Every structure is written in C-alpha cells, then in structure tokens.
Amino acid sequence: MDGKSAQTKAKVLDAALGMFRSQGFAKTTMRAIAAEAGVSLGSAYYYYASKDELVLELYRESVVEQSTAASLAMQGNSGLGNRIKLAMHAGIDALTPYHGFGGTFISSALPPQSAVNPFGEASAEVREAAVGLFSEAVDGAKIPAFLRAQLPELLWLAYMGVVLFWVYDSSANQRRTRTLIDGAAPLIAKLVSFSRLPVVKPLVEEALALKDKVQG
Amino acid sequence: MDGKSAQTKAKVLDAALGMFRSQGFAKTTMRAIAAEAGVSLGSAYYYYASKDELVLELYRESVVEQSTAASLAMQGNSGLGNRIKLAMHAGIDALTPYHGFGGTFISSALPPQSAVNPFGEASAEVREAAVGLFSEAVDGAKIPAFLRAQLPELLWLAYMGVVLFWVYDSSANQRRTRTLIDGAAPLIAKLVSFSRLPVVKPLVEEALALKDKVQG
DNA sequence: CACACTTTTTGAACATGTTCAAATGTACCG
DNA sequence: CGGTACATTTGAACATGTTCAAAAAGTGTG
Numbered sequence: 001m002d003g004k005s006a007q008t009k010a011k012v013l014d015a016a017l018g019m020f021r022s023q024g025f026a027k028t029t030m031r032a033i034a035a036e037a038g039v040s041l042g043s044a045y046y047y048y049a050s051k052d053e054l055v056l057e058l059y060r061e062s063v064v065e066q067s068t069a070a071s072l073a074m075q076g077n078s079g080l081g082n083r084i085k086l087a088m089h090a091g092i093d094a095l096t097p098y099h100g101f102g103g104t105f106i107s108s109a110l111p112p113q114s115a116v117n118p119f120g121e122a123s124a125e126v127r128e129a130a131v132g133l134f135s136e137a138v139d140g141a142k143i144p145a146f147l148r149a150q151l152p153e154l155l156w157l158a159y160m161g162v163v164l165f166w167v168y169d170s171s172a173n174q175r176r177t178r179t180l181i182d183g184a185a186p187l188i189a190k191l192v193s194f195s196r197l198p199v200v201k202p203l204v205e206e207a208l209a210l211k212d213k214v215q216g
Numbered sequence: 217m218d219g220k221s222a223q224t225k226a227k228v229l230d231a232a233l234g235m236f237r238s239q240g241f242a243k244t245t246m247r248a249i250a251a252e253a254g255v256s257l258g259s260a261y262y263y264y265a266s267k268d269e270l271v272l273e274l275y276r277e278s279v280v281e282q283s284t285a286a287s288l289a290m291q292g293n294s295g296l297g298n299r300i301k302l303a304m305h306a307g308i309d310a311l312t313p314y315h316g317f318g319g320t321f322i323s324s325a326l327p328p329q330s331a332v333n334p335f336g337e338a339s340a341e342v343r344e345a346a347v348g349l350f351s352e353a354v355d356g357a358k359i360p361a362f363l364r365a366q367l368p369e370l371l372w373l374a375y376m377g378v379v380l381f382w383v384y385d386s387s388a389n390q391r392r393t394r395t396l397i398d399g400a401a402p403l404i405a406k407l408v409s410f411s412r413l414p415v416v417k418p419l420v421e422e423a424l425a426l427k428d429k430v431q432g
Numbered sequence: 433c434a435c436a437c438t439t440t441t442t443g444a445a446c447a448t449g450t451t452c453a454a455a456t457g458t459a460c461c462g
Numbered sequence: 463c464g465g466t467a468c469a470t471t472t473g474a475a476c477a478t479g480t481t482c483a484a485a486a487a488g489t490g491t492g
Contacts, residue, residue, distance in 0.1 A: 004458095005470075029448060040472045042452085051449070106326055111319035112384050119384055165430075168328050168335055176430050183426035190419060199415055203406060210399035214381075214392050220488095221440075245478060256442045258482085267479070 009047040011037040016054045017061070024101035025055070025108070052108050052115045058098070059109070059116060060126050065094040067133050074137065081189030083137040088159055088181045091130075092166055092174070099166070099174060106167050118160060131156045141189075144196050150208055151192070158188065225263040227253040232270045233277075240317035241271070241324070268324050268331045274314070275325070275332060276342050281310040283349050296357040297405030303353045304375055304397045307346075308382055308390070315382070315390060322383050334376060347372045357405075360412050366424055367408070374404065 015036035019028040030051060034044040048054050070090035074083050098105060109116040118127060134155040143151060162184070166177040195204040231252035235244040246267060250260040264270050286306035290299050314321060325332040334343060350371040359367060378400070382393040411420040 008470085030450085031448075041450095042472050042474095043470075045450070046470065046472095049450090104327060110322055110326055112386075113319050170328075180426070180430045183422075183429065187419065187422055187426065190422075194415060194419065197415055199410060199413055203403065203410065206399075206403055206406075210396070210403065213399065214396045224440085246480085247478075257480095258442050258444095259440075261480070262440065265480090 008037075008039060008043065012039065012044050012047050013054065013057055016048075017058055020054075020058065020101070021097050025098075025104040026101065050115065055105060055108055056116045056123060056126075059118070059123065062091070062094040062098075063126050063130050063133075066091040067129060069093065070133055071136060078140060079189070080138065080141040080143075080192060081186040083141070084134075084155060084188060085181055085185040087133055087137045087155075088162055088185065089178070091159060091163070092177060092181070095163070095166065096174070106164070127156070130159070134159070141192075143192060144201075146205060146208070147192065147195055150211065154211075155188070158184070224253075224255060224259065228255065228260050228263050229270065229273055232264075233274060236270075236274065236317070237313050241267075241314075241320040242317060266331065271321060271324055272332045272339060272342075275334075275339065278307070278310040278314075279342050279346050279349075282307040283345060285309065286349055287352060290353065294356060295405070296354065296359075296408060297402040299353040299357070300350075300371060300404060301397055301401040303349055303371075304378055304401065305394070307375060307379070308393055308397070311379070311382065312390070319383060322380070343372070346375070350375070357408075359408060360417075362421060362424070363408065363411055366427065370427075371404070374400070 012033065016028065016033045019033060019036060023032075030044055031041055033054075034041045037044065048057075066087070067090075070087045073086045073090065077083060077086060108114055109118065111117060112120065114120070115122045117123065131152050134152040137155065138148070138151050162177065162181060165180055166174055169177045171177075191200075191204075194200045228249060232244065232249045235249060235252060239248075246260055247257055249270075250257045253260065264273075282303070283306075286303045289302045289306065293299055293302060324330055325334065327333060328336065330336070331338045333339065347368050350368040353371065354364070354367050378393065378397060381396055382390055385393045387393075407416075407420075410416045
C-alpha cells in the first residue's frame with residue numbers, strides 16, 4: 001500500500017518546498033523541515049537521502065510547470081524565435097520564486113556527483129523532459145536537415161546558460177535575464193535560418209561535428 | 217613586521233593546497249589543514265575566513281601559472297586560433313592537479329555570494345588577469361574593429377565554458393576537453409574572420425549589442 | 433621595567449547535514 | 463492467535479565549517 005508512506009513523503013516534500021520558498025535553501029535546515037512536516041529528522045532522511053534530493057524534486061516540479069505553461073503558450077504562436085522565447089521565459093517564470101537562493105541552489109546543483117546536477121545520471125529524466133520541450137518549440141519550424149536532430153539539445157544548453165545568467169542577475173525582477181532571452185531568441189532563430197547559406201553552413205557543420213566528437 | 221605572520225599564513229596555505237591536491241577538497245578538513253600547518257584551528261581561520269578563501273588562492277595561483285605558461289608559449293606562435301588554443305590549454309594544465317575534486321571546487325566557486333565566484337567582486341583581480349591573457353592572445357591578430365574591444369572578454373567567457381566542461385569531463389586525462397579546445401579555437405578564429413562578411417556581420421553586431429545591453 | 437594596547441593564538445562551543453542501531457509498527461503465514 | 467519478516471520511525475551520535483571570548487605573545491611608551 002502506498003497510501004501512508006507516500007503521504008508522509010509528500011508531507012516532507014511540501015514542508016521542504018514551502019520553507020525553501022520562504023526562507024531560502026541555506027536557512028532551511030533538515031531539522032526544521034522535519035519539524036514542519038511533523039516527523040522526526042531520521043524519517044525525513046528515510047525518504048530523502050539528502051537535502052539535494054529535495055532540490056531535485058524542486059527542479060523536477062519547475063520543469064513540469066515550465067512545460068505545461070510553454071506548451072500552452074506555443075499553441076497560438078509560430079516562428080522559431082517566438083517559440084524559443086516562450087519556452088525560456090516559462091522556465092524562468094517557474095524558477096522565479098527561488099531566485100533569492102539561486103546561489104545556494106546552484107551550489108548544490110552543479111557538482112558532478114550531486115543528485116541534482118542537470119547533466120548527470122539522476123536528473124536524466126528531467127533533462128529529457130526539458131530537451132523535449134525545446135523539440136516542441138522547434139516543431140513546425142523550417143530547420144535545415146543537418147541541424148534538426150541536434151537543435152533541441154543545443155537550445156537546452158543555451159537555456160542552461162540563461163539559467164546561470166539568471167542566478168547571477170541582481171537587477172530588479174531579473175529584468176536583464178528577460179532582456180537576454182528577448183534578444184537571444186530571435187538571434188538564434190536568425191542564425192538557424194542563415195545556417196543554410198554557403199558562408200555560414202560549413203561553420204555550423206564544423207561546430208556540430210565537434211559537439212559529436214566531444215560527446216560521450 | 218610581516219615576517220612571522222606572513223610565514224604562518226603561508227604555512228596554512230601550503231598545507232591547504234597540498235592536501236587539496238592529495239585528498240581533494242571535501243576530504244580536506246579545516247582541522248586537518250590546521251594540524252598539518254602546525255597551528256590551531258582558530259589560527260587557520262584568523263588568516264582565512266573560510267575554506268572558500270583558500271580556494272580563491274588556488275584559483276589565483278592557477279591563473280598566474282596559466283598566464284606565465286601561455287605568455288611564454290605564445291611568443292613563438294601567431295594566428296588567433298593557435299593563440300587561443302595555447303591560452304586555454306595552459307589554463308587546463310594549471311587546473312589538472314585539482315580535477316579529482318573539480319566538482320566540489322565548482323560547488324564552492326559558483327554561488328554568487330561565494331568569495332570564489334569567478335564573476336564576483338572578490339575575484340575581480342584574478343578575472344582581470346585572465347581576461348588580460350586573452351587580450352594578449354588577440355594582440356597582433358587582425359580583428360575587425362567593431363569586435364576588438366569585446367573579444368577578450370568573450371574569449372574568457374568561452375574559456376569559463378570550457379572549464380565547466382572540464383569539470384564534468386570523465387574521460388581519461390580529460391582528453392575530451394583537449395579535443396574541445398582544439399576544435400573550438402580554430403572555429404572561433406574562423407568566426408572572427410568571417411565576421412567581416414556581409415551576412416555574418418549584422419548577426420555578430422546584434423549579439424555584441426545584446427551583450428552590452430544586458431551587462432550592468 | 434611597568435603598563436597599555438594590538439596582534440595572534442587557542443580550543444571550546446555551536447549549528448547543521450548525515451549516519452545508524454535500536455524501537456516500533458505492519459503484513460502476512462501457519 | 464503467535465510469530466516472523468519487512469517497513470517505518472526515532473533520536474542520539476558524529477563530523478565538520480564556523481564563531482567567539484579569553485589567553486598569550488608581541489610592541490611601543492613613559
């Protein structure tokens with residue numbers, strides 16, 4: 001039966017996410033999470049082996065939120081640039097409540113051995129969902145054949161860069177990040193469309209070849 | 217008099233760097249550093265307010281090593297691609313002893329409020345040195361005027377990307393990172409040279425404008 | 433030298449992430 | 463029911479980064 005156990009697990013997660021939002025990541029102690037959830041410290045660890053795993057859930061939820069919001073918004077919008085914009089803005093929207101502790105968030109997210117590291121094993125499922133969102137953004141646009149397969153992953157990578165920028169963005173409401181997205185998305189679209197041209201094509205092909213060579 | 221005090225400080229730093237290399241960052245405790253240096257725990261903290269500050273020293277030293285090695289190597293080498301290659305390889309060379317704990321390194325290096333964060337206040341001096349190295353790499357090459365001023369910083373940014381890749385690179389001796397540098401450097405050089413062409417120029421100009429708009 | 437003031441040193445104390453052996457609860461079998 | 467195996471819960475114990483008040487050592491002054 002999954003009822004009781006799952007319920008406890010959910011209580012712990014709710015307490016954690018709530019306190020992350022209100023107190024930040026560093027200030028939220030495992031003891032406080034356990035207390036808020038009404039369980040003992042050991043119990044919290046029974047369900048989540050580390051504080052990082054809680055962050056992975058947060059990341060997971062944010063991607064779900066990003067996906068649903070972006071999918072919906074893309075229904076009425078065509079044009080590669082526009083769709084990239086929507087996908088990225090939706091991601092930042094979902095992360096916004098956590099900007100205050102973006103720093104501590106990223107410090108547990110980036111180490112290679114961390115459960116949360118976006119490039120790692122543990123987050124494969126979430127990453128694929130995110131890449132899938134960019135596939136959706138690309139769908140319907142005219143993409144040169146030699147680019148199509150790789151483009152979604154490249155866009156996700158670019159988005160990871162945007163997230164990193166966002167973490168450091170101290171402007172009010174992270175306006176600079178929004179500006180970055182608004183500027184970068186059409187640029188990317190333009191680059192994709194130009195990638196057919198004789199001057200640009202070999203450059204792009206070379207870059208794609210390097211990406212393949214360097215991967216795995 | 218700076219003799220005694222500076223000597224103690226140096227002893228702490230030496231102990232720390234040595235143990236970082238041999239044990240990794242996480243496994244090296246402040247207590248162990250203090251013991252190795254022959255001082256008390258409190259004394260270690262008197263000189264370095266946090267473990268992160270020790271990492272900043274490491275970063276500083278690695279940039280110095282990178283700079284001297286790269287400057288030397290560039291004396292006999294011309295060609296933008298080659299010089300970029302040299303600068304980046306020198307950086308990875310200097311970091312190699314620490315690859316084992318690159319993950320923990322980056323986890324303390326990236327948080328915005330960390331003393332070590334490469335984009336932050338505290339590391340401004342080191343960052344300028346690193347950007348300066350790329351200025352040197354660019355010197356002598358024919359760079360389109362509208363690009364020249366921004367290029368070194370862009371190259372440093374690209375190099376930060378390479379370092380991030382290196383952190384995650386689990387191939388033997390980080391061969392993939394070397395492949396990346398060898399492939400990316402000529403690509404960048406080609407892009408710079410193509411940036412004069414009518415198709416490419418507006419794209420690059422737009423990107424530069426976006427960078428300015430988004431900065432500060 | 434005696435005194436005051438500063439720099440340095442010390443180790444105990446604290447907070448917090450994590451581990452673990454033991455206690456408690458639950459489900460199912462004979 | 464009695465009992466056994468498994469799941470869950472508990473809180474004490476541990477390790478470690480960091481803080482801090484007090485002691486010690488050093489330095490200059492009268």
